[in-house]
Amino acid sequence: xxxxxxxxxxxxxxxxxxxxxxxxxxxxxxxxxxxxxxxxxxxxxxxxxxxxxxxxxxxxxxxxxxxxxxxxxxxxxxxxxxxxxxxxxxxxxxxxxxxxxxxxxxxxxxxxxxxxxxxxxxxxxxxxxxxxxxxxxxxxxxxxxxxxxxxxxxxxxxxxxxxxxxxxxxxxxxxxxxxxxxxxxxxxxxxxxxxxxxxxxxxxxxxxxxxxxxxxxxxxxxxxxxxxxxxxxxxxxxxxxxxxxxxxxxxxxxxxxxxxxxxxxxxxxxxxxxxxxxxxxxxxxxxxxxxxxxxxxxxxxxxx
Numbered sequence: 001x002x003x004x005x006x007x008x009x010x011x012x013x014x015x016x017x018x019x020x021x022x023x024x025x026x027x028x029x030x031x032x033x034x035x036x037x038x039x040x041x042x043x044x045x046x047x048x049x050x051x052x053x054x055x056x057x058x059x060x061x062x063x064x065x066x067x068x069x070x071x072x073x074x075x076x077x078x079x080x081x082x083x084x085x086x087x088x089x090x091x092x093x094x095x096x097x098x099x100x101x102x103x104x105x106x107x108x109x110x111x112x113x114x115x116x117x118x119x120x121x122x123x124x125x126x127x128x129x130x131x132x133x134x135x136x137x138x139x140x141x142x143x144x145x146x147x148x149x150x151x152x153x154x155x156x157x158x159x160x161x162x163x164x165x166x167x168x169x170x171x172x173x174x175x176x177x178x179x180x181x182x183x184x185x186x187x188x189x190x191x192x193x194x195x196x197x198x199x200x201x202x203x204x205x206x207x208x209x210x211x212x213x214x215x216x217x218x219x220x221x222x223x224x225x226x227x228x229x230x231x232x233x234x235x236x237x238x239x240x241x242x243x244x245x246x247x248x249x250x251x252x253x254x255x256x257x258x259x260x261x262x263x264x265x266x267x268x269x270x271x272x273x274x275x276x277x278x279x280x281x282x283x284x285x286x287x288x289x290x291x292x293x294x295x296x297x298x299x300x301x302x303x304x
Contacts, residue, residue: 026058027272030079034064036087038118043085043245046255047116047264049296054265069096076106080272087118089137094123104128108233112271115239120202132237134209134230135202140164144206148214148223152178156206167197170244172290173215175226175259181212183227183238183266185278194257194290197241198224208232227263236271251295258283258291 031047033040044061051057062074064086076082082103088094095103107113113132121137123129130136135146145157175193177184198217202224208231214223227240242263244254254260262284269276285291 026056027081027268027274028079029057029059029081029083029268030074030076031059031061031083031085032064032074033061033085034066035091035093036085036118037089037091037121038087039245039247039249040085040087042247042249042252043116043243043255046243046245046252046296047083047085050255050261050264051268053296057265057268064093064095069099072096072099074099074102076102076111077109079111081112081114081268082106083114083116083268084119084122085116087122089118089121100126100129104132107132107235107237110234110273112235112268112273113232113237114267114271115237117241117243117245120199120239120241130204131207132230132232133204133239134206134228134237135199135204135225135239137165137199138203140201140203143203145201145203146206146209146211146225146228148178148211148225150223152176154178154211157201159203162201165202166200167241168200168217168219170195170197170254171218172196173198173226174287175213175215176223177213178211181210181229182276183212183263183270185266185276186280187262187284188286190287191259191285192287192290193226193242193259193285194292195244195253196226197244198226199241200224202241236273238267238271253290253292256292256295257285258293259285261293261296 031044033044048059115133141159145162147155172192172194173196176190198215200217210229211225212227215226216223230237242260245252266276283291
């Protein structure tokens with residue numbers, strides 16, 4: 001297994017990211033990557049750096065090997081949270097069935113799964129993955145879609161109604177949160193999130209699903225989920241459309257966004273079953289404008 005290891009001590013971003021109060025033990029995180037139509041290497045480095053700058057995390061990376069996966073066996077059970085950063089669109093690369101089953105067991109038995117951006121598009125033929133992510137990049141007849149009325153009513157759209165999953169251009173979108181989820185503790189009701197894709201009609205089983213926030217799609221005038229969670233067995237799953245990193249983006253604004261950098265460590269804390277840091281940095285965006293931080297460029301301090 002190709003593993004890079006990083007111990008993230010309690011440091012704060014010089015741009016004003018408030019450090020998390022780390023528990024007595026760090027949150028053990030495994031990022032799984034290796035293939036995607038997005039820039040998965042850049043994405044992984046950005047995630048490592050944001051978590052390192054926040055403090056209180058021990059991060060490792062397991063990369064799907066180019067030569068084949070006969071000996072690739074990530075041990076999910078050794079981690080509090082797994083961040084899924086693989087996407088088989090265009091490549092059609094698949095995890096071995098034994099690895100799929102290991103992830104199913106891990107989450108079902110209480111593990112936390114963070115489905116990062118394009119990982120939401122992955123593995124449409126994997127039934128339990130569809131149940132874990134709740135909604136994904138799927139065809140019109142694949143499953144349920146979710147919309148949100150302007151009065152915050154969550155509406156389930158049946159298979160065949162509406163459209164297949166798609167999105168328009170990336171935009172600085174007004175995000176509205178629903179309810180009082182711990183991930184959003186202390187945050188304003190609305191903020192501008194930089195350079196995000198609003199997925200129209202993401203589809204799936206949508207079982208045990210809670211919409212955390214939504215934004216309005218300019219083309220349809222419809223509100224669609226931006227963040228959602230799924231309960232899968234004893235485990236927790238978080239998905240969102242945040243964090244697009246394309247191959248031609250040297251400093252993607254979706255990873256510079258102060259709102260997204262605030263959310264990432266909170267998401268991991270919540271998935272691990274820990275208390276969530278509720279401090280809100282002064283640069284957190286409000287409804288009037290986005291807020292960008294210097295790009296997280298630090299590299300892991302240690303590789304294995």
